[in-house]
Amino acid sequence: MTAFTLIDGSGGLRAVPLAEAPALAKPRHPLTSRVAYAAAHVVPKPFADNTPGEPAEIDWDATLAFRHHVWSWGLGVADAMDTAQRNMGLDAPATRELISRSAAEAASVGADLVVGVNTDHVGDESISLEAVIDAYKEQLHHAEDSGAGVVLMASRHLARAARNADDYCRVYREVLAAAGGPVVLHWLGTAFDPALAGYFGSDDTDAAAATLLQVIEHNRDKVQGVKMSLLDADAEISVRERLPESARMFTGDDFHYVGLIEGDERGHSDALLGAFAALAPNASAAIQALDRGDAAGYRDILGPTEALSQQVFAAPTYYYKTGVAFLSWLNGHQPAFQMVGGLHAARSLPHLSRIVELANASGALERPELAAARWHSLLTLNGVDVASAVTVTETEAPSDVEVLA
Template identity: 50%
Template sequence: MNTLTTIELPAADGYRTVELLEPALLDTVSTPPRSRIAYAAGHVVGDPLRSSTGSQAAIDWDATLRIRHSLWDLGLGVAESMDTAQRGMGLDPTTALTLAKRTLAEARTAGGAVVVGIATDQLDAAHHSLEEITDAYIEQLGEIEAAGGSVVMMASRHLARAAKGADDYLSVYGKVLDSASRPVILHWLGSMFDPALEGYWGDRSISEASETVLALIRSKKDKVAGIKVSLLDKEHEVSLRRRLPAGVRLFTGDDFNYAELIAGDEQGHSDALLGAFAAVPRFASAAFAKLDQGDHTAFRNILEPTIPLSRLIFEAPTQYYKVGVVWLSYLTGWQSHFRMIAGLESGRSLLHLADLFQAANGIGLFPDPETSAERASAYFRAQGF
């Protein structure tokens, strides 16, 4: 029986032939890294028979939770119910809460680390007062803490619309942090991920917004475990990291430059809370194992080849990066189909999916390249290619 050695992929002018490469040899570990804190933002697996545009979130719970266990088995923590799980792009707040509670329960059996995103998405799309927005945050905070979880305080579209300036952000965040019984991770999500968050923290200038963020953290440093920064601006991240109070961590959300930022410099390093790690979890596990041994060169040699793939996954329009995460999960055998809740798989073109296959194959991402190629070819044929 012949085995596949190449694959025909869609190209702008017809076809391209890509040679299948052997999987990367990676020494993964099952224990969490000692040198850094590392969370992979997990995606959700849709029910392939029921997921569609306009439908209520239909999730394959068994497959979704298996992915969490797979991440824990690689020593990674799970960042749950966040934008990688299509929060605000198909995952409604009720289902997000159910997902969070189920993951927290699974984590207790597996000994896995979890942080859970909270937001204000139980509010409708109308304009809401600062008091209503504060209460919405506190409601979700209470639900997660009652379930035994710690939270990531996600950016609020409602607050971005209602706030008149920096003082409104300080007021809302201050009250929510005062209500927390455990230290909270803040989240600064850039408008490239969600255009509705333009001018978050009360200013379109990143430098001015940073002053507001730092003022908040300094005033509530005992309540803040860290801040996840997702602005795809490594110079800004390093600058902000160096100005944080002692004990407050910066979790990189920079899916373009994470290897350099996590490696750090003589003045410090970033920890990780990344959607990209849901796409390259085996590489992350092996890289952190080397970093724990003090081998920064090996860490970067393993992780830096994943950066071009991550940049492709997160290319503009960046909010559709979830499609790439799910596509690679399907190709690597972590799930059995390529359907997404809300029909979000339509957010990327066939050419983009082909580019992702080629880039992933190029770094040896696929544990079984032949099976990955068969899955990709079958999908492209079904689309008329």
């Protein structure tokens, strides 16, 4: 097989040549110039009831093997985060088991793992601030008892209960006081979760950032950094430049990560990205280049992947998990294109087709022939005559970075 058949929004077909998989090497030593985590997804059993509202039935072999894949490239794993379908299908018992199992796997190989701590095991939509604090602490203790590092996620319950910035400061102060060590805070924007509007006490980014910085300043010994997921590079840089030296900025900006991670004379961001779950080899190779002082090599490797990530995270952004799982399937890391809660149906064929095209162009396909076979099987299942596509050269293919929903 030498070409991918692609489909557009009107059903038109064309074929583009398969690009060779890039010759990327796993690191021989730990990565040093940047700290990088890939926020990993979960793989359900393909024969399970993967429909909306049903409990998650996880394929633990495939799910944990994917984490070992990420670790093998020298990246850390951020588990039980949004990418793992928190608040979008991953129920509380599955979340607890995921944290316990991933922590045990990380310990078995001495790998780096952080996990999401939230309040989402509480069924009531609206609870008091005291109940928010207790809920956070319950998950915090489970994560720490499992041996994992902690990412203190943004809580929908806190967003509903807090009346002002002081309420956020109080909740974070009490939860951080209970932490056994420094944690990473997470500021998740409304593109990822509309229920988090007004987080940190304001819809104004500057005002909310001031509250975040106050939380960090008043709890320096318990905050190792913050992950910002606003898809706003200027806002991230503004906060980054005001962080105390003890705190890292972990970019969660899947649209602009190349420049944010490279940085400039004013500083750089580390990374905690859902995009890196789909791009572990590329991300690792790029950071290896930075370790060698080769900024141009870094840009050559990682730069082309940003257009792919922008497509995966296109609005509605919270469906990006579908693209991450899709690429995992194309690359042979799971047996079926299935997701908890039926989320594999959240993106259209033309959207997935554009992911295929950009992954092919950016070197994100680890096994191009397998990816082509799997993609064509999905097209055939949906009634597309793969053989009827007209082959076009790379120069004839669209050069824009159109985002297809």
